[in-house]
Amino acid sequence: MATASRHLCRTLLRTLSQPTARRPCQSIPRQRIQPPPFRQLSSIPVRRAEVKGETAEADSKAEAETERDDGISADFNENELQTPAQPYTVADLDADERAHYETLSKDDQNQYMAVQNHVKAIMESEEVQTIAEDQARVAARQIERTGINPNFLEERNLQALKDGYWQEDEDDEFGVVPDDDDEFSEDLITSVAESQLEVHREVREYTRIAAWELPGLLQFTKPFDLPDMKKSPLRFRYTTYMGETHPAQKRVVLEFTTKEVAAAAGLSEAQRIKLVKLIGVRYNPDKDLAKMSCEQFENQAQNKRYLGDLVQKLVTQAKDKTDMFEDVPLDFRHHKPKKIVPFPEAWKVGSEQAVKRLAEGRGSIGLLEEGQRPVNGREMVEEYVRSKSIQPAFGAGF
Known part of the structure; x- marks a missing residue:
């Protein structure tokens, strides 16, 4: 309280240093104290320079004057300080102020009590009362305009922070203990509801695209023509999850028939059979369909390029007449045909x-x-x- 009172006293004296229309108020002269020289990284204690003609008693008195921070000069005039109607006494001081008061000398104690009474007199003066009334009127107008009392909100927040949200309406007095729960607001929703709301936002986004952007693409429409299997016999299949990240979205599946590849690459029947032997267990003899997939790369384009290069290598090996695998028979034991019973x-x-x-x-x-x-x-x-x-x-x- 001593520090707060001292700070308030200095602030009020600085504010009221100029004379007003009602009553002049004189300010207390302050003594500017210069701090002693100090080196940050020096292990040598700070010592005062010895001045010729000064005694140890004068040095100690100067140090005491330097360390004192009462805000009042040594040559102050007690007649300039104001006295309230009911002055402070030593019995009115709290424990901290009393401890600080006991450390002062007799003269400093008198000066300390004089300052405390001077602050009380200023707080009871007409100027301070006028300022307090003005602030009260401003707060009242704010409450009337907004309908909210700021002090009430602060008290409510402190109470909620003290007891916690999950302890409201707790009947057991031993159950009401301070906790470290996060600040909870009743307008929040759970994480599951947040996920559902995110899905709803995504659906609305694609709906807006379909309603406003897709009609503008009608001018670029073209009739669909089946691709020429002789020129492009390879068929790639991709998987997408509509904007969601999934480990299977990088997988690319390739399907082609050996007859179409042979016609596009100019393979003979013997070379086509060799291609079937090279394909191995990925060949379906019932449909003459070869199927293979790749997902070892991160992007679909990389997996597609790998499959295309793999087919190109198979065709190149099938065209090689050095070894046509004539002594290797066709083995279709990996294929289990499904028996289809026709309806009579x-x-x-x-x-x-x-x-x-x-x-x-x-x-x-x-x-x-x-x-x-x-x-x-x-x-x-x-x-x-x-x-x-x-x-x-x-x-x-x-």
């Missing part, structure tokens, strides 16, 4: 002859009464649609 044509109910044949078969075993036709599900559905006046979404037939 006689079982298909799509003509009058089939319906009549089905009725005869059911009548022979007693499933139908005499003269009764078998149920036709298609006719029943069409009759129901006509009775309800329902327009089918994909035409009249099902």
